[in-house]
Amino acid sequence: MLTERERERYRRQIPLFGEAGQQRLGKARVAVVGAGGLGCPAALYLAAAGIGEIRLVDPDRVERSNLNRQVLHHEGDVGRPKVASAAEKLLAQNPGLTVSVRHAAIDEKNAEDLIGDADIVVDAVDDFATRYLLNRAALAKGIPLVHGAVSGFDGQVTTVLPGRTACLRCIFPVPPPKESVPVVGATAGVVGLIQANEVIKYVTGTGDPLKGRLLLWDGRSASTVLLSVERQEDCADCGSGAHR
Amino acid sequence: MQIQVRSFARIREAIGGDLIVEVPDGAPLARLLAVVGDVSEEAQNALFEENGELKGYVILMRNGKRVRQGDIDALALADGDEIALFPPVAGG
Numbered sequence: 001m002l003t004e005r006e007r008e009r010y011r012r013q014i015p016l017f018g019e020a021g022q023q024r025l026g027k028a029r030v031a032v033v034g035a036g037g038l039g040c041p042a043a044l045y046l047a048a049a050g051i052g053e054i055r056l057v058d059p060d061r062v063e064r065s066n067l068n069r070q071v072l073h074h075e076g077d078v079g080r081p082k083v084a085s086a087a088e089k090l091l092a093q094n095p096g097l098t099v100s101v102r103h104a105a106i107d108e109k110n111a112e113d114l115i116g117d118a119d120i121v122v123d124a125v126d127d128f129a130t131r132y133l134l135n136r137a138a139l140a141k142g143i144p145l146v147h148g149a150v151s152g153f154d155g156q157v158t159t160v161l162p163g164r165t166a167c168l169r170c171i172f173p174v175p176p177p178k179e180s181v182p183v184v185g186a187t188a189g190v191v192g193l194i195q196a197n198e199v200i201k202y203v204t205g206t207g208d209p210l211k212g213r214l215l216l217w218d219g220r221s222a223s224t225v226l227l228s229v230e231r232q233e234d235c236a237d238c239g240s241g242a243h244r
Numbered sequence: 245m246q247i248q249v250r251s252f253a254r255i256r257e258a259i260g261g262d263l264i265v266e267v268p269d270g271a272p273l274a275r276l277l278a279v280v281g282d283v284s285e286e287a288q289n290a291l292f293e294e295n296g297e298l299k300g301y302v303i304l305m306r307n308g309k310r311v312r313q314g315d316i317d318a319l320a321l322a323d324g325d326e327i328a329l330f331p332p333v334a335g336g
């Protein structure tokens with residue numbers, strides 16, 4: 001049952017998926033891995049939507065050069081762990097939220113533990129080595145993964161449903177090089193919010209997930225394209241190429 | 245025959261936009277990619293390593309269906325095909 005306060009707070013969205021949908025949001029646990037350009041907008045809108053628990057994972061501290069896009073971190077947060085800065089803003093936005101934070105980097109050993117018992121994982125990290133770790137951990141635990149990435153004015157999003165749709169490695173068998181690319185904050189905002197929208201849809205059972213489809217965002221022309229992507233039989237992470 | 249080439253992100257910036265490319269009938273995808281690389285030095289660098297190999301992370305689609313990089317020499321194109329070229333982005 002929703003409280004009166006909750007009914008009021010979520011009044012403008014409850015008609016979209018009913019009180020049952022709102023209750024599902026309130027029970028959902030979402031792991032947001034990365035509290036940077038994608039993780040900040042994604043987590044903020046998930047908090048506002050009434051997600052029950054957000055688990056934030058990030059090893060970094062706030063730098064001044066983060067502030068053009070990592071909108072949960074403010075000037076006074078420079079030097080603080082990103083997870084602490086982000087958790088504070090999320091709780092101020094919605095005191096009904098539970099936030100748990102892990103000030104840690106994902107590695108081979110801790111990946112499954114860090115995403116824990118999440119219902120869904122938001123990939124908001126900034127390199128493919130970490131994404132492959134998340135991909136494998138999410139596949140192993142059967143947890144859906146919402147991938148996002150940005151560069152400049154460009155971005156991409158897809159939702160992986162383990163064992164049913166193309167996984168990250170099916171789509172990106174070879175990682176693009178890690179580079180410090182320029183990015184305009186609004187690009188990360190657009191992509192991070194498409195990721196938040198995917199989570200809200202998944203939890204409430206609304207609409208069609210971006211499964212088997214890769215959405216490309218081109219901010220220069222303000223256009224999106226959907227490419228269909230298929231599971232690869234010999235995928236190193238989810239197919240015959242996987243050694244578990 | 246004419247092949248449409250769509251491109252995205254950095255590859256699009258390097259090529260300068262969508263292209264219609266003329267290649268001989270039955271030409272393989274590898275031939276088309278070589279022609280696209282010849283558009284400019286930026287296009288060459290966006291698509292190919294210095295040793296001439298296609299960059300491993302470039303994603304290729306033919307008429308909306310994924311093409312594996314290992315198949316580009318064998319895959320014969322047909323008039324009117326649309327090829328999409330896409331470099332994943334990695335930032336977060």
Ligand SMILES: [Zn+2]
Nearest residue numbers: 167170235238
């Ligand atoms: Zn796979």
